Amino acid sequence: MEEPLTSKRSVTVADVARAANVSKATAARVLGGYGIVSDKVREQVLAAAAALEYRPNELARSMTTGKSGIIGVLVGDIENAFFSLAVRGISDVARMAGFNVIIANSGEELDAEKSAVDLLIGKRVDGLIVTPARCDRMEHLRDIHRVGVPLVLFDRSIPELGVDAVTGDDFDAAMMATRHLLDMGHRRIAYISAMDAENEFLGDISSISNSAVRERVEGVLKEQADAGIKKARYYVRLGATDQPRTDGVVERLLRDAAPPTALITSDSLVGLRVFKSLQTFGLSIPRDISMISFLDADWTTVTTPPITVIDQPVYEMGKKAAERLISRLNGKGMPAERTAIKTSLIRRGSVASLPLSDQ
Amino acid sequence: MEEPLTSKRSVTVADVARAANVSKATAARVLGGYGIVSDKVREQVLAAAAALEYRPNELARSMTTGKSGIIGVLVGDIENAFFSLAVRGISDVARMAGFNVIIANSGEELDAEKSAVDLLIGKRVDGLIVTPARCDRMEHLRDIHRVGVPLVLFDRSIPELGVDAVTGDDFDAAMMATRHLLDMGHRRIAYISAMDAENEFLGDISSISNSAVRERVEGVLKEQADAGIKKARYYVRLGATDQPRTDGVVERLLRDAAPPTALITSDSLVGLRVFKSLQTFGLSIPRDISMISFLDADWTTVTTPPITVIDQPVYEMGKKAAERLISRLNGKGMPAERTAIKTSLIRRGSVASLPLSDQ
DNA sequence: TTTATATATGAGACCGGTCTCTTGTCCAGA
DNA sequence: TCTGGACAAGAGACCGGTCTCATATATAAA
Numbered sequence: 001m002e003e004p005l006t007s008k009r010s011v012t013v014a015d016v017a018r019a020a021n022v023s024k025a026t027a028a029r030v031l032g033g034y035g036i037v038s039d040k041v042r043e044q045v046l047a048a049a050a051a052l053e054y055r056p057n058e059l060a061r062s063m064t065t066g067k068s069g070i071i072g073v074l075v076g077d078i079e080n081a082f083f084s085l086a087v088r089g090i091s092d093v094a095r096m097a098g099f100n101v102i103i104a105n106s107g108e109e110l111d112a113e114k115s116a117v118d119l120l121i122g123k124r125v126d127g128l129i130v131t132p133a134r135c136d137r138m139e140h141l142r143d144i145h146r147v148g149v150p151l152v153l154f155d156r157s158i159p160e161l162g163v164d165a166v167t168g169d170d171f172d173a174a175m176m177a178t179r180h181l182l183d184m185g186h187r188r189i190a191y192i193s194a195m196d197a198e199n200e201f202l203g204d205i206s207s208i209s210n211s212a213v214r215e216r217v218e219g220v221l222k223e224q225a226d227a228g229i230k231k232a233r234y235y236v237r238l239g240a241t242d243q244p245r246t247d248g249v250v251e252r253l254l255r256d257a258a259p260p261t262a263l264i265t266s267d268s269l270v271g272l273r274v275f276k277s278l279q280t281f282g283l284s285i286p287r288d289i290s291m292i293s294f295l296d297a298d299w300t301t302v303t304t305p306p307i308t309v310i311d312q313p314v315y316e317m318g319k320k321a322a323e324r325l326i327s328r329l330n331g332k333g334m335p336a337e338r339t340a341i342k343t344s345l346i347r348r349g350s351v352a353s354l355p356l357s358d359q
Numbered sequence: 360m361e362e363p364l365t366s367k368r369s370v371t372v373a374d375v376a377r378a379a380n381v382s383k384a385t386a387a388r389v390l391g392g393y394g395i396v397s398d399k400v401r402e403q404v405l406a407a408a409a410a411l412e413y414r415p416n417e418l419a420r421s422m423t424t425g426k427s428g429i430i431g432v433l434v435g436d437i438e439n440a441f442f443s444l445a446v447r448g449i450s451d452v453a454r455m456a457g458f459n460v461i462i463a464n465s466g467e468e469l470d471a472e473k474s475a476v477d478l479l480i481g482k483r484v485d486g487l488i489v490t491p492a493r494c495d496r497m498e499h500l501r502d503i504h505r506v507g508v509p510l511v512l513f514d515r516s517i518p519e520l521g522v523d524a525v526t527g528d529d530f531d532a533a534m535m536a537t538r539h540l541l542d543m544g545h546r547r548i549a550y551i552s553a554m555d556a557e558n559e560f561l562g563d564i565s566s567i568s569n570s571a572v573r574e575r576v577e578g579v580l581k582e583q584a585d586a587g588i589k590k591a592r593y594y595v596r597l598g599a600t601d602q603p604r605t606d607g608v609v610e611r612l613l614r615d616a617a618p619p620t621a622l623i624t625s626d627s628l629v630g631l632r633v634f635k636s637l638q639t640f641g642l643s644i645p646r647d648i649s650m651i652s653f654l655d656a657d658w659t660t661v662t663t664p665p666i667t668v669i670d671q672p673v674y675e676m677g678k679k680a681a682e683r684l685i686s687r688l689n690g691k692g693m694p695a696e697r698t699a700i701k702t703s704l705i706r707r708g709s710v711a712s713l714p715l716s717d718q
Numbered sequence: 719t720t721t722a723t724a725t726a727t728g729a730g731a732c733c734g735g736t737c738t739c740t741t742g743t744c745c746a747g748a
Numbered sequence: 749t750c751t752g753g754a755c756a757a758g759a760g761a762c763c764g765g766t767c768t769c770a771t772a773t774a775t776a777a778a
Binding site: 014061 | 763764765
C-alpha cells in the first residue's frame with residue numbers, strides 16, 4: 001500500500017489548463033462553474049481535470065471571493081448535550097445552504113471566547129453564532145459586528161449589542177415551572193444553577209452575567225412574588241458546577257430549618273448532579289422532594305420516577321439561529337431581533353401534590 | 360449602536376506598512392513574527408497595527424504556507440454523546456497544539472462522508488480524523504492519504520488502508536461482558552446493535568461493514584463458543600436504529616420460545632432504547648432480564664437499577680487520535696498502527712445471578 | 719457588404735499574506 | 749583606510765484561485 005506520495009504539490013487550474021491546451025482563464029471558468037465556455041472545451045477541461053485528479057483549493061477560492069463558506073460556531077461546551085444538539089441543528093441548516101461549520105469551545109470562559117473569536121474572524125468565517133459566556137462583557141463581540149461579520153447570539157441575548165439572538169423563552173418557562181409547583185401546593189421552591197459565582201446565594205440579580213440564567217431566576221421570583229411568597233430569593237442557589245459542590249449546595253438546602261419541598265434545576269447537567277445528590281442523601285422523589293429540570297435530556301425519562309422537565313426545542317433553536325444568520329449572509333437587511341423559542345412543560349412523575357398540612 | 364460599517368474592506372499589512380512608513384515586507388515581518396526587525400520599527404508597526412485594528416487574514420497566510428492550522432473531524436453524529444465527547448478530547452489536544460478543529464457530520468452515510476471528505480480536503484485541512492461509516496468502502500479515504508493529508512481513523516479500523524486508527528478494544532470488551540454474563544449463569548445472551556442491515560439476523564460476520572460492531576459480535580460469539588454454547592449467533596440482532604424498530608427487535612426476542620436471559624447493547628443510544636422497550640413491555644431489570652450496555656452514558660447511573668456498562672474512555676480516545684495525528688503532522692514517520700484503548704467493565708445493578716434451575 | 723451583437727477564449731491584475739533576493743548601513747579587525 | 753560580516757529594510761515573486769478587460773470569431777441585422 002505504500003503510495004509514493006510524490007505528488008506532494010497539488011494540481012492547480014494552471015496544470016489542468018496546460019493538459020487541456022487551453023488558457024488558465026478558460027480552465028478556471030469550467031472548473032469554477034462561471035462564465036461562458038463551449039461544450040467542447042468544457043469536456044476537454046473536465047477530462048483533463050479528472051485525469052489529473054484536480055481538487056479545487058477552497059482557500060485560494062475564498063481569498064479572492066472574500067467568502068469562506070464557513071460559519072463559525074462558538075459554544076460553551078460541545079460535550080454538553082444542549083450544545084451538541086444545537087450544533088446539530090445549526091450544521092444541518094448550514095449544510096443545506098452550502099455552508100460549513102467550524103466549531104470552537106469557550107469552556108464558558110471569557111478569555112477563551114475572545115481568542116476563539118479572533119481566530120474565527122482570522123479564518124474569515126462568513127458569519128458567527130456565539131453563546132456568550134458573559135452578557136456584560138462584549139467589546140469583542142462588538143468588534144465582530146464592526147468588522148462586518150454577521151453575528152447571531154445563541155441561548156443568551158445582549159440587547160445593548162443590537163444583534164440577532166435566538167434563545168429560549170427563559171422568563172416564561174421559569175414562570176411556568178414555578179406556577180406548576182405552586183399549583184401543586186409547594187411554597188418553598190429552590191432554584192439551583194451551575195452559574196459560577198463567588199457567593200452561593202443570590203446577590204444583585206442584574207449582575208448575573210448569563211442572561212438565560214438571569215431571566216430564569218427573574219421568572220421564578222416573579223411568579224412567587226405574585227403568589228405572595230416572601231422568602232423566594234433565599235432559595236435561589238448558584239455554583240453547582242460539579243458533583244461535590246452540587247452535593248454541598250443540596251445538603252445545605254436540605255439541612256435548612258425550612259428546607260425546600262421542590263427544586264428547579266437550571267439545566268440537564270445540574271439536574272443530573274442534583275438527582276445524584278438526592279440519591280446519595282437517600283431522598284425519594286417525589287415523596288421527599290419534588291423536582292423539575294430544564295431540558296428534556298435522555299436521563300430524565302428513565303429515572304424512577306421520570307423527571308418533569310421544561311422541554312426546550314434545542315435542535316429547533318439551533319436551526320433557527322443558523323437560518324437567521326444565513327438570511328443575514330444573503331444580505332437581508334432586517335432589524336436585529338431576539339427570537340425566543342417557546343418551551344413547554346412535560347409533566348412526568350417528579351412533582352408531588354402537597355397536602356395543605358405540609359405547606 | 361449603529362456602527363457605520365464603512366470599513367468593509369479589512370486592514371492589510373500594506374495598510375499598516377503605509378501607516379507606519381515602512382515597506383510591506385517589514386510590516387509583514389513584524390506582524391507575522393518572523394525575520395529580523397529593529398525594536399524601533401517593530402514598535403512603530405505594532406502601534407500602527409493597533410491603531411488600524413489590524414487582524415491577520417489566516418486565509419492568505421494559509422495559502423502561502425500551505426498549512427491551514429485546521430484539523431478536520433468527520434464523525435457519524437455529533438449529537439451522539441460518544442462522538443461529542445470524543446470531539447471534545449480531540450479539540451482540547453488540538454487547541455493545545457495550536458490547531459483548530461472543523462467538524463463535519465456523515466450521518467453514518469457513505470455519500471455524505473465522501474463529499475465531506477472532498478470538502479475538507481478542499482479547505483486544505485492539515486490532517487483528518489474520520490469515523491468511517493463503512494469499513495469496506497474506502498477509495499475516498501485512500502485518496503486522502505494519496506493527496507498527502509495525514510489521516511487517523513477513529514473508533515473503527517481498516518487494516519487494508521494502512522493508516523493509524525484509534526479504537527476501543529472491542530473484541531476484548533465484548534468477551535469481557537459476555538464472560539461476566541456467563542459467570543453469572545446466563546446461557547442465552549442477546550446482542551443488539553443499531554447497525555443498519557436488511558436482515559435483523561446475523562448473516563456473514565465478515566460482511567459487517569463497521570469494524571467496531573463486527574469485533575464486538577466476534578467477541579460475544581467467541582466467548583460463548585469457548586463456553587460450548589451453540590445458539591449464540593441466533594441471539595445476535597441488528598437494525599435497532601430507532602425506538603419502534605428497537606421495540607420490534609426486543610419484542611421478537613422476548614416472545615421467542617427460548618428468550619434470552621441477558622442483553623448486551625451495542626452503544627448507549629441502543630441501550631437507552633432497549634431500556635425503554637423493556638420498560639414498556641413491563642419487564643423488570645435484573646429480575647426478568649439482565650442487561651449490559653456499551654458506554655458509560657449519563658443515563659446508565661440514574662436508572663433503577665443502574666446499568667452495568669462497558670466503560671470506554673472516549674475522551675481519552677479522542678485525545679489519543681488527535682495526538683497521533685499531530686505527531687504525523689510534525690513529520691514523525693512512524694509506521695501506521697492501531698491503538699486499541701482498553702475498556703473496563705463497571706458492575707452496577709443490572710445483571711442478576713441466575714440460579715442453576717433457570718439456566 | 720458593412721455594422722452590430724452575441725459568444726468564446728486569452729492575458730494579466732488581484733486577493734493578502736510569506737519569503738527570497740538585493741541593497742544599504744554600521745562596526746570590528748587588519 | 750579598506751574589507752567583511754552582521755543586521756535592517758526594501759522590492760517583488762509567489763500561492764491558486766477569480767474576475768475584468770481585450771480580442772477573435774460567428775451570426776444576425778441593416
